[in-house]
Amino acid sequence: MVFVKTHDISELNSGTIGKEVVLGGWVEDLRKLGKMTFITLRDVSGISQIIVKGELNDNLEELNRQSVISVRGIVQETKARDFDFEIKAEEIDVLAKAIHPLPVDPIGRLESNIDTRLNHRALDMRNQKTASIFKLRHHVLEILRKTLAEKKFIEITTPKIIGSASEGGANLFSLDYFGKTAYLAQSPQLYKEQMTIGLERVYEISNFYRAENSHTGRHLSEFTSIDIEAAFMDYNDVMNILESLVMGVYKFVSVNCKKEQENIGHTIEIPKSPFERITYTQVIEELKKVGEKVEFGDDLLDSHLRIIGKNHPGFYFLTDWPMKLKPFYIREKDEDSKLSRSFDLQYGYLELSSGGTRLHNPETLKSRLKEQGLDPAQFADHLQTFDWGMPPHSGWGMGLDRLMTTLIGIDNVREVVLYPRDPDRLSP
Amino acid sequence: MVFVKTHDISELNSGTIGKEVVLGGWVEDLRKLGKMTFITLRDVSGISQIIVKGELNDNLEELNRQSVISVRGIVQETKARDFDFEIKAEEIDVLAKAIHPLPVDPIGRLESNIDTRLNHRALDMRNQKTASIFKLRHHVLEILRKTLAEKKFIEITTPKIIGSASEGGANLFSLDYFGKTAYLAQSPQLYKEQMTIGLERVYEISNFYRAENSHTGRHLSEFTSIDIEAAFMDYNDVMNILESLVMGVYKFVSVNCKKEQENIGHTIEIPKSPFERITYTQVIEELKKVGEKVEFGDDLLDSHLRIIGKNHPGFYFLTDWPMKLKPFYIREKDEDSKLSRSFDLQYGYLELSSGGTRLHNPETLKSRLKEQGLDPAQFADHLQTFDWGMPPHSGWGMGLDRLMTTLIGIDNVREVVLYPRDPDRLSP
Known part of the structure; x- marks a missing residue:
């Protein structure tokens, strides 16, 4: 050439x-x-x-x-x-030379369904709508990392092959690792907490894995997660960081990616800020008012979230969940130990992020593990770090793919993932 | 709190x-x-x-x-x-409260061996030498992505769970994927090539997996790779990009990370540029001169690379390898079809990166697969994309962990990976 x-x-x-x-x-x-x-x-x-x-x-x-x-x-x-x-x-x-006819129309005049397009993903990338989605994704990653670095977060890479089934162990892919059983990590949760002991503020943007037999527009077996963890912060602090990141993403692409919005046929509107913060208890009251049979301590069903999502369109935080609904590492509130220092970031009915203040006292952590039917011995590697001067810390994880769907105004994460993986799709 | x-x-x-x-x-x-x-x-x-x-x-x-x-x-x-x-x-x-005594001395006055430190990695991060390594890594990633974006590379995320054993299939971890056999990706090679059809220039920085029973200071089962692929570029073009990225990393951290260099006890020297470019054929001659029994077409052994590395300290490109030593997707030279348009970036004896011009003609690609004993049917998903207007393209992959060891002046990749994975190490 x-x-x-x-x-x-x-x-x-x-x-x-x-x-x-x-x-x-x-x-x-x-x-x-x-x-x-x-x-x-x-x-x-x-x-x-x-x-x-x-x-x-x-x-x-x-x-x-x-x-x-x-x-x-x-x-x-x-x-x-x-x-x-x-x-x-x-x-x-x-x-x-290209063959004729092509299996999908890259100009997009003839619409193909999502499965046909995913089966021919490289060609689909010649469609300017699809290409624009991934150009936007590039810019979203760019602005997320830039903002996190400005806020003094240090990028880390945690292992995706793990030796024990952390966080309860449901829905894990397992593999043979030189004769031992290993698992694919669902999140960097335990590792990112450990890292606050030396680096204070850390973040990771990486793929994680969930062996869940879900067939929805918002679940994938392999997904990209944005995770932060910060020493000396409370859950309100990391909620503020999350809100400013989301606002930053929307502002940046709304202003700088005009051509991509044109190609996608969707105008990115900057959300109203500050995001509403609603407690779990308030939500239960809202649901009762419209006749839902739900009590304090019940998990919110998809049907509940759809009601709440209609009452609160766009972004809002759902805070102060009951302790019993939260993972073992979440910390209780001082004023009511049944409530946790936790939150979800919602976009209508869609959960984008989950986070909270973590327990940092090893004894409380062990009790909570037992309460949840987990064996502290399985978490020995993790628990030992809490004896070495573990600072109070808080953090969250957010699904990048879900965030992208809110930005683009579509409701299938498969549109924003190059080669999605779900129970029915392992190729190309 | x-x-x-x-x-x-x-x-x-x-x-x-x-x-x-x-x-x-x-x-x-x-x-x-x-x-x-x-x-x-x-x-x-x-x-x-x-x-x-x-x-x-x-x-x-x-x-x-x-x-x-x-x-x-x-x-x-x-x-x-x-x-x-x-x-x-x-x-x-x-x-x-921290316990006393701690399992490793976080001040670093008492040196612990690498295994003890890795078993207590969170505490090791309180050692300023270790913390500085990971602060440097953060900045290296930052400058790599910034430079690639400036050169119009779009960040992509390829799947790490793959349905067929691409690139030959040796040394792959396999897992059960909803009743099917899946594998962990060794590289984004085929996917990144496919993406040039629409996005022209793409890059990915992510973890990949190799089930190789190696016990050296430079192999891990899970490693971070920097990969680029660019349409309308020859291997010389992507070598230039690689050289400017490496130079950019060295220049940036040398100037901006003085405190980290002090903590590590190592001054980062900016390498001489341009990097020497030596052909495989020249290397064979060099080896013959010092009495090595080696012929054109032989792969270079570790012992050979140690000799070459002594003759050429620091960074150099080793180019124009015999076709038979290269993967099926590498393109031959016009002037001598036994030679390939390929290169390795070496640092002394250490291979940092491998790349080249790719075949983009589907018929030649099929012939090469067969020549190498691979079944084109296994690559059907990949090969079909070459019928849709596949541009000429070139690229490379570089081990981030190895690059970090050159920067820091150590020779064990375990020092620059938070929680390394090797045949003997699956935890913490």
């Missing part, structure tokens, strides 16, 4: 008029008019029109749409409505 | 003198002199001296080092040599 791309299409401007450029991209459209061919060329950055005259057309015989070409030519002004500039071709190389 | 930390210790400055602050941290040292106690308090940002007088001392009876305290007090100038300021305590809360 001698060809070297000199410009992305979006880099063409009035300064490049009259200059020779080399572009590379995909033939999105191709129309012959007499001895001329008009090609719409797309690369990752945009589209341009290529004018092909004379012998160069020989190259284009039987060239299917979506084939890959490189074009050397001169930039000129255009009268065509859809383009800012056009290229008068001087040389065209066909780098890869 | 009512206590709210108002300052990190590093935020104390002449402007805070005379002001009340609330600090939180660990008791690194504690000396009683008559009715006064001098505490050295450490938090993630630094150390300060706390002066405790009168009744407040009652709180400190039997307080072990490394216990967690919060201190409210007034900042004042100090005559103590090791501190910039000191705090006259007005209130002290003991937040968590």
